[in-house]
Amino acid sequence: MFRGFKMTLKTILLVLMLVIPFFLYAAAAYGSTFQTNLLLILMIGNMLVVLKKG
């Protein structure tokens, strides 16, 4: 069960890693500094989890 949870978590991390940059691109393209910074923080958080659990 634990192994299943770990794989599900890794899959979610991968999906986030692939999806967040699309939102980052949109935020940067529209010149929204606040949203860009917020999404960068989200990406940093995602990478931190990968660093710990990847």
Next chain:
Amino acid sequence: MIDLFIVKWILAFSPILTVLILMIFRNWSGSRAGAAGWFVSLIAAILVFGAHPTLLAYSQMKGVLLALNVLYIIWAALLLYHVVNETGAIKEIGIGIQRFSGDKAIQLLIFGWIFASFLQGVAGYGVPIAVVAPLLVGLGFSPVVAVAVPAIGHSWSVTFGSMGASFQALMAVSGLESSYLAPWSATLLGITTFLCGIFAVHVYGGWKMVKHSLPAILIIGTAMAATQYLLAVFGMWTLGGLGASLVGLCCGLAVAKLKMYNQTQSLDTQSEMGIWWALSGYFILIIVVSSGVMIPAVKSWLGQVNLTVSFPEIVSLEGWVTKAGNGKSINVFGHGGALLLYASILSYYLYRGKGFYKPDTLKRIVANTIKNGVPTSLGIVSMICFAMIMDHCQMIFILAEGINRIFGTIYPLFSPWVGLLGAFMTGSNTNSNVVFGVLQQETAEMAGISVALILAAQTTGGALGSMIAPAKILVGCSTVGLSGQEGPVLKATLRYGLIITSIVGIIALLASLIV
């Protein structure tokens, strides 16, 4: 007074050094080490190299587009492998080959060189060593030889194997087309084909056995190297490893019937599905990929939907300019990965119709594909994303300039060693190409050397790194009961890996004087 350039060079190298140290000395996985490298590049980029939020946002989007190009192939290749493997076809192919010859040299060549390369062509990821090593033990070879031979024998096929994933990664990070990169890559890898065959036999029987099997090596090697070259140069690089090894298999089985090698062997093992049904999934693959690449009407019909994202000019706070342009586009229905996907689906229904699957097979195929694909993907995405941060902040340029200042025009001698280092550390030709591809490209441009030649040396060195990558050696040893005793295997493969890489470096240097 320390030269500021040297300090900047060390800081620019720090993300790569982080990945290498964590993977070698701390045994971290590619995904964790890639994430660590990403953080180091982010910190260095913000504090020293002038990164800002908009630059980071655009660089990450570019990284994801590059990564998707690579992941599309990797996932589809994994799917096809599991579709075929669930029928027992891989084992079946091994049995079919065994019936052809009792000559030890021919058995080594067919299993350790050709069949291992075939498995690299269709799967990769340590599968060649893990599958072939037990087969060789079953034929009476010692466990050390059984692991070392396929490790050496399959290396030449890594770049164009796994449906060309490593080559795709090289194209993605360099932004260069296959038509430009393929000729030199296939040439250097073609030379390596012969060297891998020679040393695969040498590790078992020394020069005496090499002399005995030289005619076979020359015939089969020429067939495989030429096939890989033609497939790569004519745009079918996804089939480079697979096609070459299939042709090699046919040649090998024919050579086994030559008078000097003709010793038949009877087997107790019964064949359940027959070798032709076992290979049918790959015949479908060849038909689908050939149609998608070579028939203009099909190629153009499949190429109608392209995911393309445009980017503005990006300037770092230090004044480094990345020009405006499109990111790596994805041909959604005509991509190599898409063709693999079609072949997987067709193969699945064929095998299901013939009754080769047990119950719940589809669930197992999907589960195993995800189980293999997710960890690899995490590593690849994080490494590509940090390579993009480095590229947009002048970090790669600074690394290239430093290398150029030291080596200048003799750089080609060292370029395969960079690829080898990357693959040795990360266990992957693909990761090596991602991490070092842009660096090698910029160094070549600065030194006025052919970029195609240097990138060919990079990917050849990266391919050769497979024979000494600890991760792959560990997997192979675990399948033959050598867990904890990898030393003798690594000692053997390291020796040959260093010799072949030296030869490739010399050839690259000589070629750079002509090109």
